Amino acid sequence: MEKSLQKEKAERFRALHSRGRILILPNAWDVPSARVFEDSGFPAVATSSAGMMVSLGYPDGESIPRDLYLSAVRRISNSLSIPLSVDAVSGFGETPVEIESTIRGIIESGGIGINIEDYLTRSDSLRSLDTAVERIKLIKKFGEKFDVPLVINGRTDALRHAPGSDEERLKEAILRAKAFRDAGADCVYPMGLTDATSIETFVKELDYPTNVMVRRGLPPIRELERLGVARVSFGPSASYAAMGLLKRVSREIIEEGTYNSLVEGAITFDELNKLASPHNI
Amino acid sequence: MEKSLQKEKAERFRALHSRGRILILPNAWDVPSARVFEDSGFPAVATSSAGMMVSLGYPDGESIPRDLYLSAVRRISNSLSIPLSVDAVSGFGETPVEIESTIRGIIESGGIGINIEDYLTRSDSLRSLDTAVERIKLIKKFGEKFDVPLVINGRTDALRHAPGSDEERLKEAILRAKAFRDAGADCVYPMGLTDATSIETFVKELDYPTNVMVRRGLPPIRELERLGVARVSFGPSASYAAMGLLKRVSREIIEEGTYNSLVEGAITFDELNKLASPHNI
Numbered sequence: 001m002e003k004s005l006q007k008e009k010a011e012r013f014r015a016l017h018s019r020g021r022i023l024i025l026p027n028a029w030d031v032p033s034a035r036v037f038e039d040s041g042f043p044a045v046a047t048s049s050a051g052m053m054v055s056l057g058y059p060d061g062e063s064i065p066r067d068l069y070l071s072a073v074r075r076i077s078n079s080l081s082i083p084l085s086v087d088a089v090s091g092f093g094e095t096p097v098e099i100e101s102t103i104r105g106i107i108e109s110g111g112i113g114i115n116i117e118d119y120l121t122r123s124d125s126l127r128s129l130d131t132a133v134e135r136i137k138l139i140k141k142f143g144e145k146f147d148v149p150l151v152i153n154g155r156t157d158a159l160r161h162a163p164g165s166d167e168e169r170l171k172e173a174i175l176r177a178k179a180f181r182d183a184g185a186d187c188v189y190p191m192g193l194t195d196a197t198s199i200e201t202f203v204k205e206l207d208y209p210t211n212v213m214v215r216r217g218l219p220p221i222r223e224l225e226r227l228g229v230a231r232v233s234f235g236p237s238a239s240y241a242a243m244g245l246l247k248r249v250s251r252e253i254i255e256e257g258t259y260n261s262l263v264e265g266a267i268t269f270d271e272l273n274k275l276a277s278p279h280n281i
Numbered sequence: 282m283e284k285s286l287q288k289e290k291a292e293r294f295r296a297l298h299s300r301g302r303i304l305i306l307p308n309a310w311d312v313p314s315a316r317v318f319e320d321s322g323f324p325a326v327a328t329s330s331a332g333m334m335v336s337l338g339y340p341d342g343e344s345i346p347r348d349l350y351l352s353a354v355r356r357i358s359n360s361l362s363i364p365l366s367v368d369a370v371s372g373f374g375e376t377p378v379e380i381e382s383t384i385r386g387i388i389e390s391g392g393i394g395i396n397i398e399d400y401l402t403r404s405d406s407l408r409s410l411d412t413a414v415e416r417i418k419l420i421k422k423f424g425e426k427f428d429v430p431l432v433i434n435g436r437t438d439a440l441r442h443a444p445g446s447d448e449e450r451l452k453e454a455i456l457r458a459k460a461f462r463d464a465g466a467d468c469v470y471p472m473g474l475t476d477a478t479s480i481e482t483f484v485k486e487l488d489y490p491t492n493v494m495v496r497r498g499l500p501p502i503r504e505l506e507r508l509g510v511a512r513v514s515f516g517p518s519a520s521y522a523a524m525g526l527l528k529r530v531s532r533e534i535i536e537e538g539t540y541n542s543l544v545e546g547a548i549t550f551d552e553l554n555k556l557a558s559p560h561n562i
Contacts, residue, residue, distance in 0.1 A: 024534055024535065026531065026534075030311070030336045030337070031335065031336060031337065031338040032335050032336060032520070032524055033523075033524070033527055036524050036527040036528055036531065037527070037531060040527075040528060040531030040532065040535065041531070041535060042531070042535075050550065050553060050554065051553075053557065054312065054313050054553050054554065054556055054557040055311045055312060055313060055336075056311070056312065056356060057312040057356040057357075057359065057360050057557055058557055059554045059557045059558060060550075060553075060554055075337060075338040076338075078338065079338050214540050214543055214544070215544065216544045218540065220537075220538045220539050220540075221534065221538030221539070222538050234543065236550065236553060237540075237543050237544065237547060238527060238530065238543070239313070239553055240544075240547035240548045240549065240550070240552075240553055241526060241527075241530060241542070241543050241544070241546070241547045242314075242523040242526060242527070243313055243314070243317050243547075243548045243552070243553060243556065244546040244547040244548045245522060245523060245526050245546065246314055246317040246318070246321075246519060246522075246523070247317055247321060247546075247548065248546060249519065249522060250307065250317065250318060250321030250322070250323070251321065253305055253307075253495075253502065254305065254321065254322060254323075256501075257501045257502030257503050258501050258502070259495050259499065259501075259518075261522070262495055262515065262518050262519070262522050263495070263496065263497045263518065263521075263522070265522070265525040265526065265529060266518060266521035266522045266524075266525040267521050267524045267525045267528065268521065269331065269341075269517065269521070271521075271524070272331060272332075272335050272341075272517060272520055272521055272524060273331065273335065273340045273341055275335055275524065276334065276335040276338055276339050276340045277340060
């Protein structure tokens with residue numbers, strides 16, 4: 001991607017986080033899922049790491065080879081005209097040199113936003129706050145080095161993985177998100193924040209752009225907007241939905257011998273094929 | 282894959298084409314779509330070339346680099362314990378040497394069945410019957426050379442692309458399918474055969490395992506069985522259905538601000554993640 005276009009996309013994406021209007025950010029797992037989202041009118045798309053990794057045969061986490069992951073990011077980015085934010089999981093590496101490789105790879109693959117989380121799948125535990133904060137600073141630095149003003153979404157998994165009661169975990173999530181904010185993240189993302197009361201507490205405490213994820217029980221968009229949420233992302237839920245549909249399709253054809261769930265509401269061959277055509281940018 | 286296992290899978294797949302009981306063959310576009318089908322109880326899975334190619338950012342046809350296509354075939358094959366049949370489109374090449382590379386690549390990627398069609402996307406026309414027949418003979422020969430008794434599904438697009446009236450095109454499809462049968466195909470596949478009357482005519486004329494594809498208007502499984510159809514495949518319809526779902530999801534969240542179509546009937550994170558775990562074979 002032309003560097004000037006990539007920088008413009010990063011700034012365009014950053015501006016979508018301004019207060020007042022919520023950003024609805026769908027997460028895709030491949031080219032056509034991303035293109036359906038663009039064609040539906042969303043102003044930006046993000047990758048779902050779980051969706052993409054499982055699609056490529058790897059579980060969520062960092063067991064997928066980085067280059068295989070990035071090649072899929074690049075295919076998605078090449079197919080879109082709107083900004084693409086990329087999930088860097090927990091950084092794909094431990095040293096600053098490895099973080100630099102990850103960020104350079106994402107930028108070379110067309111990404112303009114980064115999700116970085118403080119949870120490590122392989123140890124099933126949270127990073128120390130210092131380490132997590134250091135990563136956000138490094139990502140900001142490498143974005144500047146490679147001349148793309150990356151939009152950094154700092155995710156904490158404290159609500160799921162910190163010790164203590166629900167209240168203590170919420171406190172830890174707020175503490176970590178404030179540290180991410182102060183380290184230069186453009187948006188903070190407390191994974192698992194779902195109910196209106198906790199969202200309200202969190203957003204008031206942070207007073208900073210906050211990302212929540214769609215899941216059963218999340219208040220509707222209008223309510224999220226009232227609560228001051230800046231951005232709501234799909235996470236892997238588009239993959240959950242698509243695979244749920246394939247389970248229903250399978251059950252219907254095996255048990256009933258019919259194809260209603262396979263053909264009702266489906267797109268056509270020409271529509272599918274167009275999702276792979278080069279996009280006018 | 283162990284050669285002995287691969288040979289056994291080919292024979293297991295071949296045996297599924299015996300008269301009496303229809304084979305329902307779902308076509309997948311990536312690892313989790315294939316795994317949902319295996320876990321749902323189908324005895325075999327096939328690739329959807331359109332589904333896979335579009336998923337990787339290429340339109341249906343042969344514009345995708347062969348190695349990129351085969352790497353996706355291999356990921357799917359590695360994730361399954363049941364047989365995988367692979368769509369070789371029109372052969373990915375013109376010379377016997379190129380066909381040999383395609384077949385070797387598919388076998389090395391774990392495929393035990395081949396779909397080969399007589400339609401060339403890039404010229405939007407049918408191959409000559411002689412050329413099409415020659416390809417089936419070559420595929421059979423290369424399967425023997427690489428020691429896997431490939432199950433060959435000979436597809437003709439005469440119903441869509443031959444000249445003349447509906448009746449003349451059906452005659453041409455029958456003529457071609459008979460030639461494919463006599464050249465060593467294990468199953469014949471008249472693309473576009475949908476109505477019961479034409480299916481009945483075709484199956485009676487051929488007296489040979491016949492594949493039809495799911496589409497709106499196809500008779501239900503029980504009726505296909507009565508008509509003597511040996512195999513019914515999904516084609517790219519799982520991709521059509523999944524992308525249709527994402528369009529509804531998008532419209533609902535943009536217009537209504539709600540997430541019902543995204544969360545109703547969806548699988549969970551753990552279920553998704555398991556679709557990428559190594560399968561016990």
